[in-house]
Amino acid sequence: MSNHKINVTVNGEVEVVEVPANMTLLRMLREKLALTGTKNGCSAGECGACTVILNGEPVNSCMVLAVECDGASVMTIEGLSKDGQLHALQQAVIDQGAVQCGFCTPGVLMSAYALLQRNAKPTDEEIREALVGNLCRCTGYNRIVEAVKQAADQPETVAA
Amino acid sequence: MINVHAGLPEFEYVKPGTMAEASRFLVDHVGEARLFTGGTDTFVRMRDGFWKEKYLVDVKHLQGMRTIRFDPEKGLTLGAAVNMNEVIASAEVNAHYPLLAEAAQTVASYQLRNRATIAGNICNASPAGDTLGACLVYNASLYVHGVDGLRDELLRTFFCGPGKTVLHVGDIVTELNFPIPPQGARGKYIKLGRNVISDLAIVGITVLGFPDADVPSGFRYRIALASVAPTPLVVEAAGGLLEEKAASAETIEAAAQLVMEACSPIDDVRGSARYRKLMVRNLTRRALTQVASDLAASGEAH
Numbered sequence: 494m495s496n497h498k499i500n501v502t503v504n505g506e507v508e509v510v511e512v513p514a515n516m517t518l519l520r521m522l523r524e525k526l527a528l529t530g531t532k533n534g535c536s537a538g539e540c541g542a543c544t545v546i547l548n549g550e551p552v553n554s555c556m557v558l559a560v561e562c563d564g565a566s567v568m569t570i571e572g573l574s575k576d577g578q579l580h581a582l583q584q585a586v587i588d589q590g591a592v593q594c595g596f597c598t599p600g601v602l603m604s605a606y607a608l609l610q611r612n613a614k615p616t617d618e619e620i621r622e623a624l625v626g627n628l629c630r631c632t633g634y635n636r637i638v639e640a641v642k643q644a645a646d647q648p649e650t651v652a653a
Numbered sequence: 654m655i656n657v658h659a660g661l662p663e664f665e666y667v668k669p670g671t672m673a674e675a676s677r678f679l680v681d682h683v684g685e686a687r688l689f690t691g692g693t694d695t696f697v698r699m700r701d702g703f704w705k706e707k708y709l710v711d712v713k714h715l716q717g718m719r720t721i722r723f724d725p726e727k728g729l730t731l732g733a734a735v736n737m738n739e740v741i742a743s744a745e746v747n748a749h750y751p752l753l754a755e756a757a758q759t760v761a762s763y764q765l766r767n768r769a770t771i772a773g774n775i776c777n778a779s780p781a782g783d784t785l786g787a788c789l790v791y792n793a794s795l796y797v798h799g800v801d802g803l804r805d806e807l808l809r810t811f812f813c814g815p816g817k818t819v820l821h822v823g824d825i826v827t828e829l830n831f832p833i834p835p836q837g838a839r840g841k842y843i844k845l846g847r848n849v850i851s852d853l854a855i856v857g858i859t860v861l862g863f864p865d866a867d868v869p870s871g872f873r874y875r876i877a878l879a880s881v882a883p884t885p886l887v888v889e890a891a892g893g894l895l896e897e898k899a900a901s902a903e904t905i906e907a908a909a910q911l912v913m914e915a916c917s918p919i920d921d922v923r924g925s926a927r928y929r930k931l932m933v934r935n936l937t938r939r940a941l942t943q944v945a946s947d948l949a950a951s952g953e954a955h
Binding site: 494513515520537541544553557558560561607623625626627 | 660661662663664665666691692693696697700709711738761762763764765767768
């Protein structure tokens, strides 16, 4: 199996990575770049634990080949906080008690971040719809919805 | 037992520079190469060992594959790699082909819809494909690049069985084309899943109705079904009945009965054949009632 050398911008840093053809974006992030905030849940595009932002849009990184990301820009959970300051969404999930085991949280935050980028004031229903692809077995979702609403109420969230 | 952490099997990734090169590669590697666009089915089936291709061929970057184009005379063209969210967000799709956006919206999750494509949905030929009914009632056709040249394929005659289509080795669907929908058309897609959102369809009913002064009832209807036969199904007989007789409660009941009799579902993990048949009748009745009422309301508005 051939390796492919790709250029990919991850959280603002340009990375040159050599990846085998069958390596998913998820595995590249975790195994080549040691960005283990992105989680491997189902490997089938169902659970959303591996959600990252690819060229501005959230995707299941288990459903994208790394080699397809040559020239692309990727944002992971590690790129959400800036200069040691938590993003408003991160602070909100803490404030609202929206984290229990925490395994789904990075994916939830990526989906929520993308939602607030395209819709700064989502309704409860729009939040739930945007998070359909992020399964959480702990919280029952209500506190996650509250957290997204809290972050949406802060003007700096969208600009961040 | 499927090991979800096993990852994808080994394969080569091929990114041809032209459609001709891609077709030639597929012909030269019969049984070993597969096209993919979003990969949302391909990767899962490869990981689970159902598909064992040595080569995955990526054509998303080729010209026209990501284009949405609307021509007021010719209709809508969707490049084969246009993803579901792009379809849902398109002002032209919403204005002229709302059923396409409505059906795409019911597919899986937002993240998946950023990768999944309608062309992929069609070429997979799963009878459960959510967007297939909308494509059928809008009389879609496919533009196919084959080794012997270019051709159009009508969607109505495209499906041969579960996972089987009329495509030959080397064929690449590059565009979906939709003619201008009939004036005054109203549509409805009803999907029955095990949950309200994101699941595959147990039954999917798509109805498009539109005024036509040439038929006795004054209206024509196209009815397409998902998940209740080996292929997506268009039930002409029910449409014929509604062309003859006005869409009263009795006529709609009779049409829904015809639709139920036309389908041949199977028992599976999502529902029994008997349940599916009864749901086909009930949901067809509901969809037809809604569309007939919308058509009547829009008629009064004029």
